[in-house]
Amino acid sequence: MELPEAKQKFIEAWGKLGSEWGINRTMAQVHALLLVTSDALTTEDIMENLSISRGNANMTLRDLMSWGLVEKQHKAGERKEYFFADKNTWNIARQVAKERRKRELEPIMKILDELVKVKGDTKHPEYATFNKSVTDINKMAKNVDRTLDTMLKAEESWFWGSIFKMFK
Amino acid sequence: MELPEAKQKFIEAWGKLGSEWGINRTMAQVHALLLVTSDALTTEDIMENLSISRGNANMTLRDLMSWGLVEKQHKAGERKEYFFADKNTWNIARQVAKERRKRELEPIMKILDELVKVKGDTKHPEYATFNKSVTDINKMAKNVDRTLDTMLKAEESWFWGSIFKMFK
DNA sequence: TTAAACTTTCAATATATATTGAAAGTTTTT
DNA sequence: AAAAACTTTCAATATATATTGAAAGTTTAA
Numbered sequence: 001m002e003l004p005e006a007k008q009k010f011i012e013a014w015g016k017l018g019s020e021w022g023i024n025r026t027m028a029q030v031h032a033l034l035l036v037t038s039d040a041l042t043t044e045d046i047m048e049n050l051s052i053s054r055g056n057a058n059m060t061l062r063d064l065m066s067w068g069l070v071e072k073q074h075k076a077g078e079r080k081e082y083f084f085a086d087k088n089t090w091n092i093a094r095q096v097a098k099e100r101r102k103r104e105l106e107p108i109m110k111i112l113d114e115l116v117k118v119k120g121d122t123k124h125p126e127y128a129t130f131n132k133s134v135t136d137i138n139k140m141a142k143n144v145d146r147t148l149d150t151m152l153k154a155e156e157s158w159f160w161g162s163i164f165k166m167f168k
Numbered sequence: 169m170e171l172p173e174a175k176q177k178f179i180e181a182w183g184k185l186g187s188e189w190g191i192n193r194t195m196a197q198v199h200a201l202l203l204v205t206s207d208a209l210t211t212e213d214i215m216e217n218l219s220i221s222r223g224n225a226n227m228t229l230r231d232l233m234s235w236g237l238v239e240k241q242h243k244a245g246e247r248k249e250y251f252f253a254d255k256n257t258w259n260i261a262r263q264v265a266k267e268r269r270k271r272e273l274e275p276i277m278k279i280l281d282e283l284v285k286v287k288g289d290t291k292h293p294e295y296a297t298f299n300k301s302v303t304d305i306n307k308m309a310k311n312v313d314r315t316l317d318t319m320l321k322a323e324e325s326w327f328w329g330s331i332f333k334m335f336k
Numbered sequence: 337t338t339a340a341a342c343t344t345t346c347a348a349t350a351t352a353t354a355t356t357g358a359a360a361g362t363t364t365t366t
Numbered sequence: 367a368a369a370a371a372c373t374t375t376c377a378a379t380a381t382a383t384a385t386t387g388a389a390a391g392t393t394t395a396a
Binding site for chain 2: 343
């Protein structure tokens with residue numbers, strides 16, 4: 001397989017994976033393109049490479065920046081904006097974990113905390129079932145939250161090292 | 169807050185979380201409904217409770233069964249099918265992890281394995297960048313895969329216990 | 337064997353999400 | 367101050383995804 005084809009394959013696969021995980025396919029593809037490109041790219045470059053419109057490229061890039069995955073670069077003597085992605089995979093994973101925690105985990109934890117407080121007759125199966133499910137999910141959410149916290153503070157090698165000690 | 173309202177809140181929140189993670193909102197809501205209901209429910213019950221059509225209820229239930237999250241129950245002397253969800257949160261998490269690994273992680277790992285093999289001139293920045301990103305992502309995918317494997321074999325208390333030892 | 341009770345299918349339709357592109361906005365240069 | 371070079375916005379539109387509901391299929395009971 002030649003490099004251009006391989007890049008294309010990667011962009012497609014990354015886009016597909018993204019869309020399966022609730023991330024806009026185009027956003028994942030722009031990210032993928034920047035991951036496999038050594039130079040920073042202009043909006044123009046990205047539009048051309050992925051055959052998308054200016055508006056789409058612009059919004060997607062801003063979105064990627066809000067996720068902390070892409071940054072602007074300015075080249076001396078040029079007005080155009082260039083974009084590049086952090087290529088450190090561990091940083092990417094942490095950044096995604098951080099954002100999803102903030103955007104999705106925190107809100108649901110807030111709701112679960114409310115629901116756990118709901119009082120009722122423990123003898124009543126409907127209440128008991130509700131309470132058990134909500135309480136258990138809340139506990140798991142808190143476990144996930146603590147684990148993410150560890151991950152966010154950790155160095156990659158230490159993190160996976162600790163995980164793999166679990167095998168022994 | 170009263171139980172019916174609390175149930176409703178839970179169903180909505182679970183549905184929203186699901187849709188953010190690439191899981192059909194209705195599917196997540198049916199799952200949520202079954203999680204907070206002590207009795208097994210009929211298709212009819214679910215249609216009514218969530219105001220969805222028969223076709224939708226039927227397909228969603230089959231989908232949930234294919235994820236291993238819901239099972240059929242037959243009551244003696246009745247023809248109707250009843251559905252109930254496993255309420256063990258750890259089982260749910262493992263089941264979801266197992267399915268997503270099979271459906272999403274495995275396919276992309278296969279592609280990454282191909283892409284890592286692509287040969288090129290290491291001195292060429294375009295190739296070097298591609299190769300580094302793909303290689304690193306491949307390694308991370310393998311780490312995630314091993315971790316999921318551990319999780320799938322593990323007991324809940326052991327798993328979280330091991331995770332939390334990481335804090336020390 | 338036919339009717340009733342139930343489940344499944346899937347083309348049509350509705351809804352949600354993503355994309356376009358041209359106009360408006362901004363900054364720099366002349 | 368006007369033009370040029372660029373970025374942003376957003377209503378209109380296209381696409382993808384989810385849902386409906388009625389017909390077809392299946393199983394059990396009369």
